[in-house]
Amino acid sequence: MTDRLSHALRSDALDNRERILEAARAVFAVDGLDVPMREVARRAGVAPATLYRRFPTKEMLVTEAFAEQMYACRAVVDEGLADPDPWHGFCLVIEKMCELHARDRGFTAALISTFPKAVDFEARREYALRAVDELARRAKEAGRLRPDVVLDDVILVLMANSGIHATSPTTQVSASRRFAALAISAFQASPDASPLPPVARLASPASVTGHSQVGQASRPG
Amino acid sequence: MTDRLSHALRSDALDNRERILEAARAVFAVDGLDVPMREVARRAGVAPATLYRRFPTKEMLVTEAFAEQMYACRAVVDEGLADPDPWHGFCLVIEKMCELHARDRGFTAALISTFPKAVDFEARREYALRAVDELARRAKEAGRLRPDVVLDDVILVLMANSGIHATSPTTQVSASRRFAALAISAFQASPDASPLPPVARLASPASVTGHSQVGQASRPG
DNA sequence: ACGCTAACGCACGCCGCTGTCCGCCTCGCT
């Protein structure tokens, strides 16, 4: 599909396109998605018109800019799924996802709430959620993940992680790492765990939330 | 100090002032702090000039609007401190704080990150942090709070809680409640708790963070 | 009741962001 675009693009245009995307990624990562289009253009050393020609709407720019992040996202969940120890894989996913979002502020915004229309995002998102769901099922079967945890809880934690802000990128990832560890502590099966309040239905798709208990091992009672 | 202002205010001015604050609270709670000043004025049934006359800067408006929230905040920590069971008090503070922030999106923004100049906020904030610190110390002594938890972790959780967004207010508080429960699970002392990654130094004041271990019982080493 | 003065709101100018048009440039084909 890249060819469909690039076959008609001249070399300088392609070059500019790449620089725009690079600049967009950089500035989105640091300042979030609310930066003006002109700022992206300025950092790319390009006039606004050029930017608008390549990416008529900000949504398109964002979608393209975070494509590789989406790949990273998929890679993380696949890595988690591949782990022989499901609990370890689950923890890995939590940690990596939190770090991913900590390193790129804009990606979180893009993924969580901002552009619901980007169908490509939706598909990948659902894939990731299904994978986490499966991982959680296995981790519960292994007795490491507490049984009353729900897929929405994972989303909850990811959303919460996006609320963490720090002054420096270093502090940001370190804070996020710490938070991920705390979240994992909360998810860990424990004999003296208090029951949780009713689940909050968030954005998990119906195809996954059909069963309210995430990765619930089919138990009769 | 209210008298110092109100003695010079005419009755209609005072009435408008109250309506402005009410409108500000309402809209800040739902939409956060990024709403235009004119929107507040519109909802209050007041011209922009009037709003600006009463509150020359948005910071002043926010400070006044959330004064009662700050009282509520203090009340929560005091209630927690007064609890004979420190762990129960600690949990109470976490829960109530999370709910407070869930119910009022703008308050979170105001408290956490936005207006560092509001000295009154700072003082109250520090007071609350000291109280939580003390509570944590006692809860650790009682063996209920895991010893490697740090005051910054509480801030971390509160910040994270602010990242939770939902479509309806009901879902919002329910999600936040669930999150608070998970956080408490993470904070709970447990024999099989994995060690935590290094703490992320956040915004806790030096007067409290002088000792890095929150509420650390004085141990030789 | 009357007037003084404070408060109100309309309307204005300013600024930053958005998105688009048009003349010049340059890449790429021959």
Add this chain to the structure above:
DNA sequence: AGCGAGGCGGACAGCGGCGTGCGTTAGCGT
């Protein structure tokens, strides 16, 4: 090397929010 189409960038108009000056209104004290 020359030509043509596609690309580039400066410039422009529209919009929305911000903060303020000024004529008018209405509270409050006498």
